[in-house]
Amino acid sequence: MAKLIINEENKKSRIEPEVYGHFSEHLGRCIYEGIYVGDHSEIPNVNGMRTDVVEALKELKVPMLRWPGGCFADEYHWKDGIGPRENRKKMINTHWGGVVEDNSFGTHEYMELCRQLGCKTYVNGNLGSGTVQEMSEWVEYMTFDGVSPMADLRKANGHAEPWRIDFFGVGNENWGCGGNMTPEFYGNEYRRYQTYVRNYDKKNPIKKVCCGANVDDYFWTEGVLKTAFANTKEEDQQHGFMDYLSLHYYVHPEGWKIKGSSTDFNDEVWYKTLGKALYMDELVTRHGTIMDYYDPEKEIGMCVDEWGSWYKAEPGTNPGFLYQQNTIRDALIAGITLNIFNKHSDRVKIAALAQMVNVLQAVLLTEGGQMIKTPTYHVMHMYRHHQGADLLESALSGVSEIGTEEWQVPQITESVSMDQDGVITITLNNLSIEAAADLEIQFAGRDYKVTEARIVTDADMHAMNTFEAPEQVKESDFTDYTVSPEGIRVTMPRNSVIALRVRK
Ligand code: AHR
Numbered sequence: 001m002a003k004l005i006i007n008e009e010n011k012k013s014r015i016e017p018e019v020y021g022h023f024s025e026h027l028g029r030c031i032y033e034g035i036y037v038g039d040h041s042e043i044p045n046v047n048g049m050r051t052d053v054v055e056a057l058k059e060l061k062v063p064m065l066r067w068p069g070g071c072f073a074d075e076y077h078w079k080d081g082i083g084p085r086e087n088r089k090k091m092i093n094t095h096w097g098g099v100v101e102d103n104s105f106g107t108h109e110y111m112e113l114c115r116q117l118g119c120k121t122y123v124n125g126n127l128g129s130g131t132v133q134e135m136s137e138w139v140e141y142m143t144f145d146g147v148s149p150m151a152d153l154r155k156a157n158g159h160a161e162p163w164r165i166d167f168f169g170v171g172n173e174n175w176g177c178g179g180n181m182t183p184e185f186y187g188n189e190y191r192r193y194q195t196y197v198r199n200y201d202k203k204n205p206i207k208k209v210c211c212g213a214n215v216d217d218y219f220w221t222e223g224v225l226k227t228a229f230a231n232t233k234e235e236d237q238q239h240g241f242m243d244y245l246s247l248h249y250y251v252h253p254e255g256w257k258i259k260g261s262s263t264d265f266n267d268e269v270w271y272k273t274l275g276k277a278l279y280m281d282e283l284v285t286r287h288g289t290i291m292d293y294y295d296p297e298k299e300i301g302m303c304v305d306e307w308g309s310w311y312k313a314e315p316g317t318n319p320g321f322l323y324q325q326n327t328i329r330d331a332l333i334a335g336i337t338l339n340i341f342n343k344h345s346d347r348v349k350i351a352a353l354a355q356m357v358n359v360l361q362a363v364l365l366t367e368g369g370q371m372i373k374t375p376t377y378h379v380m381h382m383y384r385h386h387q388g389a390d391l392l393e394s395a396l397s398g399v400s401e402i403g404t405e406e407w408q409v410p411q412i413t414e415s416v417s418m419d420q421d422g423v424i425t426i427t428l429n430n431l432s433i434e435a436a437a438d439l440e441i442q443f444a445g446r447d448y449k450v451t452e453a454r455i456v457t458d459a460d461m462h463a464m465n466t467f468e469a470p471e472q473v474k475e476s477d478f479t480d481y482t483v484s485p486e487g488i489r490v491t492m493p494r495n496s497v498i499a500l501r502v503r504k
Contacts, residue, residue: 002398004441006416008424010393013346015417016301017063017387018120018167020338020380023306023352025070026105027096027359028321034357034366035113036105043369047112048105052371053357054116056364060377061384064120064166066305066352067110071095071177073169074128078138081106082157095177097320107142111163120166122209122305122352127171127193128179136196139165144200164201167350169209169305170194173248175220178211183223186211190228194241207243209303209350213287215249221287225294244303244350245291249283250310250360251276251333262311262324263462267433270329270461271403273309274431277333278409280307281340288347301349304341308354308361308376309333322359326374327464328473328495330361331456334379335413335429335497338386342415342427345391353380365465372465378456378475382499385425389417392424402432411437412492423451426500430492433461441500442487448502450488453478457496 024030037043037050044051068076072095080089081103088103114121123142125135140150145162154162170193172178174186181189190210199205210228213220225245232241253273254260260269284302291300309330313319334353341348353376357364363377394416401408413429430437455478463473478498481490492498 001438001440002396002400002412004414004426004439005395005397006424006426006441007393007444008418009444011390011418012393014390015342015345015386015388016349018350019341019345019348020061020384020387021064021066021122021305021350021352022062022356022363023066023070023354024356025359026068026072026076026093026101027070027355028318028323029358029366030355031105034364036109038104046116048109049113049116050366050371053364053366056371056373056377057117057356060363060380061387062117062119063387064122064350064352065114065117065356066122066124066169069124069172070306071173073124073172074126074130074174074178076126077130077134078107078141082108082153096322097318108157108159121164122167122169123165124169124172125193125197127189128174128177132193132196135193136198139168139197139206140200143206162201164204165206167207167209167244168197169211169246170197171211173214174211175214175217183220184227187224187227190224191232199240205240208240209244209246209305210242212246212303213248216283216286218286218290221245221290225290229300230294242300244301246303246305247283247287248306249280249304250306250308250354252310259310259312262309262314263327263464265329268404268407270433271407271409273329274332274336275403275407275409277336280337284340284344284348288344291347298347302347303350304348305350305352306354307337307351310360324360325464326361326365326376327462328375328456328458329461331375331379331473331497332429332431332495333361334376335383335427336431338379338383339413339415339427339429342386342391342417367467370467372467372470373474374465375456375473378473379497382454382456382475382497383427385419385423385499385501386415386417386427389419389425392416392418402434412439422503424448424502426502428490428492428498428500430494430496432494435494437492439490439492440487441490445504446485448483448488448504450481450483450500450502452501453481453498455496455498457493459493459495461495
């Protein structure tokens with residue numbers, strides 16, 4: 001039988017709440033329809049934000065929301081999205097479906113959404129096609145509390161108080177859609193642009209995110225750190241020159257070109273997909289090793305601000321809208337990935353699931369006035385207890401390797417944390433589509449009680465929620481465990497994600 005040994009005496013790094021962050025881009029029906037319907041809509045809303053969506057997201061304790069892109073960010077000119085809506089410029093969203101972007105959702109609307117969600121702000125600036133002045137003025141517009149051209153403009157647009165920017169991205173994917181730059185060129189541009197991301201609010205300095213690599217592009221990580229960080233004076237390095245370095249990784253079961261279907265897959269593709277989700281561990285480790293070389297004190301956090309599954313768009317939908325279904329396979333991708341982030345909480349400080357509503361591995365799907373929660377939503381909900389908790393030392397043994405000859409994966413993955421009240425959260429995944437997994441959990445101490453046990457599972461690996469059957473996959477109570485003074489014995493059904501809450 002597999003065994004999980006937990007040493008609750010050994011607290012490791014804190015799991016920052018922002019590791020459970022989200023991403024919303026001006027892409028397909030994520031912002032428009034999915035989140036923002038405008039205040040004249042018949043769909044119930046508060047200041048244009050869908051009430052059903054905001055309420056569901058609040059249950060997830062969304063800690064941070066990245067906006068406006070993505071590739072869209074490096075084509076976004078923020079002044080087009082302020083002032084009276086009827087006067088706002090219309091543009092073509094060239095990246096995503098060639099549709100008209102009417103800019104009715106802009107800076108004020110984003111800040112209102114974050115206010116309603118009670119989350120931190122992560123604004124992604126335009127380095128690819130915008131000027132230094134434009135980026136600098138946006139920061140001034142949002143955060144300066146005084147008399148200045150941009151602060152006055154904000155006030156004239158109805159918002160006297162400045163907002164707070166918690167995180168600011170200096171460009172997005174500048175190795176690709178954000179300008180096709182080399183690491184050295186971007187590294188130098190980063191140095192210049194970030195200089196003018198001014199900290200007007202001295203008490204709450206903006207944390208700057210430098211554009212990191214795509215997948216396994218270690219050359220990029222090396223080149224950018226060398227150019228933008230290593231050549232920087234030591235005192236500057238310590239004063240917010242670069243607070244985070246990003247990493248983007250998507251799981252495409254059949255590769256980037258073919259991608260594969262979100263709902264139609266066989267056993268082999270199941271294991272291949274989960275094997276690719278597990279690859280996140282290697283990526284974080286190897287990029288982290290390069291970061292360790294330049295930043296041994298781990299001052300720069302890794303920011304995996306785009307992760308998740310990316311399949312072929314649902315048949316009959318605009319391929320540029322990246323709308324896909326979400327099955328129990330996606331629940332496992334989320335469970336596996338979040339366990340990896342927890343385990344690397346000494347380096348991974350921010351992450352954002354792509355994307356929040358109606359795009360890629362969304363937590364919510366909408367159709368007109370209807371909204372459904374996906375299997376991924378329920379996993380994010382169960383894992384919310386890890387936010388702000390301390391990672392605990394834990395080790396698995398006796399776990400079978402399962403899958404196909406080419407795609408071998410461990411049957412179980414886990415991570416464990418302890419919150420401020422001493423409650424331990426254990427999150428477990430059974431990756432097998434064939435067999436249940438027995439697991440014995442032991443602690444350093446004795447006499448632990450289970451205070452809550454929840455599960456997301458379905459015997460059918462294709463199970464999903466639809467607008468006709470919105471609750472096929474949902475979180476429910478988990479009862480298949482026994483407790484003794486020595487520990488807990490669990491039987492995890494196949495295709496399952498489990499969260500146990502345990503205390504003395
Ligand atoms: O999330 C969809 C797209 O994926 C983003 O716009 C881009 O940054 C990435 O390539």
